[in-house]
Amino acid sequence: MIAALLQTLSAHHGPQAWWPASDRFEIVVGALLVQRTTWHNAKRALEQLRDRGALSVARLAAVAPRELERLIRPAGFFRAKAARLRSLARFIDRAGGLTALDALETGLLRQRLLEQPGVGCETADVILGYVFGRPTFVVDTYARRLFGRLDAPRTGLSDAEIKQRVEASLTDVDGLNELHALIVAHGKSYCRARPICESCPLRRRCGFSRARSSNRA
């Protein structure tokens, strides 16, 4: 079921290559910056941080708050995100770096991440999957809509239920990471671009149709 979904989306959209050959801490920073923004804008902020030489745990934690706000401005919510980035960098630093956090069991690590300001379920799971290589399915707005439709008769699956179901039938880290990226790509290319998913690989069941009333069970 889930494996088939991955296969279908993969065949249709190709490899997504999220965070290709990227530094681990850079992925953490990117995960925060991209919240409720386009990757295009998050990437700009990331580049400015890189140009400033601030893309390491110690350097980022040392950047003056106002300066940090200025650097990440393109990513939006820059005041909140600057404070959270700073806080997160200091947390990782206190913990002894990302490699020290590698030793933590997944459940505990997730818990630690969720305690950090600005890190909710989605961001925590992105970091778990792409930074720490833990088998994790990231439930985002696209996944929510998709599975809400695929499991048509059932209404209101919680994020935790979606997460559990996917992780129960797909345990491969790379597969899970790729699935999340593919679901986002799928949502982007079919949700807004077309009123009805005529050429959608998942047909009308994909849940990204804008004509909600014409597609209800």
Added chain:
DNA sequence: CACCAGGGTGGTT
């Protein structure tokens, strides 16, 4: 011009 993008948080009902 209105709407939205790879969320999270705090307050209100």
Added chain:
DNA sequence: AACCACCATGGT
């Protein structure tokens, strides 16, 4: 537990 307003820039 389900809503709500807010955060803010850049693209369409």
